Amino acid sequence: MIEGIHPVFQAILGTFVTWGLTAVGSAMVFVLDVENRALSQQILDTMLGFAAGVMLAASYWSLLAPAIEIAEQSPLYGPEGRWAFVPAAIGFGLGAFSMLFTEQLLPFLGLGSKPENWEKKDDDYNGNDVHKKAGEASTRSTSTVRRRKPSDHSIQPHDVESSAAIHDDAITSFVSAKDMSYRRVILLVIAITMHNFPEGMAVGVGFGSIGHAPGATFSNAVNLAIGIGLQNFPEGLAVSMPLRREGMSPFKAFMWGQLSGAVEPIGGLIGAAAVLYVQPILPYALSFAAGAMIFVVVDDLIPEAHQSGNSKLATIGTILGFIVMMAMDVALG
Template sequence: MPESFRQADPILQALIAGGFTWALTAAGAAFVFFLLHVNRKLFDAMLGFAGGVMLAASYWSLLEPSIDAAAEQGWPSWFPAAVGFLLGAVFLYGLDRSLPHLHRGKPDESAEGIKTTWQRSALLISAITLHNIPEGLAVGVAFGSVGSGLETASLGGATALAIGIGLQNVPEGIAVAVPLRAEGTSRMKAWLMGQASAIVEPIAAVIGAAIVVYVAPVLPFALSFAAGAMVYVVIEELIPETQQEGNEDLAALLFMLGFVVMMILDVSLR
């Protein structure tokens, strides 16, 4: 890890890390220049892997530090983790109910959220953007917790989280761009739309880092809030989507692999 990055302001670190996860979404979307369709079995495997990464990150990178931060601040160790976790899920539930979006492979009439005249492409982008908000927040609060002086937080752990989120962003980029291309959108426009779905990640990362750096008492709540939001995405969207085409076993195995990869990254880089 470059020394200049180690010495950087934690908010700048969060911005760089959020930019990295955005870049990997763009890399996934770039598959549109080579593919017209993605094999459904492969796609479900990638989604399963992404879900495993997010679930492992929710504990090792967010909930465990939340419990440690609560103890340092004098809270009952379970309280901020429980409250923040539930608030994160409620926040994503509210976004899911209000923000117009359409999941991959669904007909236009299946669009969720408030009724809108948005085009199908905008609704598809909106669905992936919903996933990326908690991911950006998670990266931001992880780097912010290091800057706030949390004893158990480490730059290596925050970096591991950014790497894990970035890896699982590759299939998310594919999930936006390739279906748009299959529906007749030009390759360049499909790529631009695919990478645009992750533009919220560096923004959310900066917001998350700034909150925990400048308002230290909210640190344990912010960590668990991000965890709850990510787990909600895994349960509400990623797992159900892998269960629709008979690839449940493959998706489950890749889910386990993603969980282990993220666990190893977090523990080994602390």
């Protein structure tokens, strides 16, 4: 992020920073003791709460406030900006409902449940299920043998076919378990990526709007990029840590975790270019990004941070995150 260069390049640099912080968060899988589930979950929930606080503060000071200021200076919204709230309200609503619409599409991609519930579903697909079926098959076979007469020493053809069928079912279940594991990995990355795209757009819009309102400054755009990067840190860990728990190697878990942030530079490029070349949409674009971010906070980050019984830690993290981002915006903006 270098002041004075073209806003599109600033947006690209800014989103590479946010992607980098996603990778740093994902790299925590190398140092955290994921086997100590209680401690690692407490750390993750506190960080998710911190991320929520950062995004809440950034949504107002870096996005909504500049959107309203830009609308107030436009003659399109009445004398002295009387109707300046209209583009902010419309953009905010569209941003939130776009994320809601995206959530409704997830079942069609096989993402009917939230990522945090997938780990619980592993019990239905792991090796224990295969062993359970094998045990049931063994019980049935033993029962069949006990029911035979002592004088019946012959092996009937249907017994061989039944045994082969049971063996094939066990193999099929094991293969399906492996396939489902990789499928859930891919879908988890898709879910986080879908949330990261509007965050990249928010950074792009922030840099593209520089100079169009008193609140749309280079410092505010940098603060927004840093804020989103800070909240990307726990998101990277939220991807890599469950994968490591499921037995994936630390390096592979890290690679999948950082990959979830790779879409942000694309979103930043689109956001910056859109507001640069279509000026009237600027207040709508800023508030759209704010609405999308608030939706992610309320619908995903806060519920996820509170679901494991660490609600107090998550709340403290949220308050600290809000204070840190507010201080950055006011002091450096």
